[in-house]
Amino acid sequence: MDREREIYHRLLGRYGPQDWWPAETPFEVIVGALLMHQTAWRNVAEAIRNLKAAGLLDVRALASASIPVIRKHVKVAGLYRTKPTRLRDFCLHLLARSGGDLRGYFDRPLEAVRDDLLSQAGVGPETADSILLYAGGHAVFLVDAYTIRIGRRVGLFDSDDYDQVQRHFAARLPRDLGMFQEYHALLVAHAKALCRPAPRCEACPLQDLCDFGTARVHG
DNA sequence: ACCCAGGTGGCCC
């Protein structure tokens, strides 16, 4: 079996199904993705709760809210000078593009939607792919810093380039929405549990795949 | 008092 599949099954066996991303609606996924940059999920969740309590977890409501009001609610998620504008502008774009109808917005070929997402401020490859995968029902392999850390530690690749790493997995795995959703969630679970910057290798399900004795970089 | 967190965009060369 390819190591990419082997790793998936080992992580699933260890951590179990993760049932991710934690959100009630596709729009909530989008808001979370935009707030998540370089921020602990705990703070993102609090910001989302604030928005929800204020009735702002809605495309039209957020599109017409003022920046200071949005900022008040999302400040806990940090980067508060950039995130409120990105949130509002993204909502304005959704309205202009599809009248705020997310079903219609995502109902195009994956590459077309991805390009449209990437055209928005604050949406880079990871944010675009997390929205496609967890809100849009599109099967893309989502890469993040954890994916790269773990992939390098177990020697799948040396690259830290997003597109290269994504192609690495995509070329070795079946294109399956549920599996892609679960794989990413499992990598996050593993990174948080054991595969930290300072790894805890005891009882690691991937221990035999790692090789810390070589010159390989394990950032 | 550090360092890190489920990135991105703007510089600079």
Next chain:
DNA sequence: GGGCCACATGGG
């Protein structure tokens, strides 16, 4: 095209 850097809060 690759290599830095600021961005900002809250928790370990």
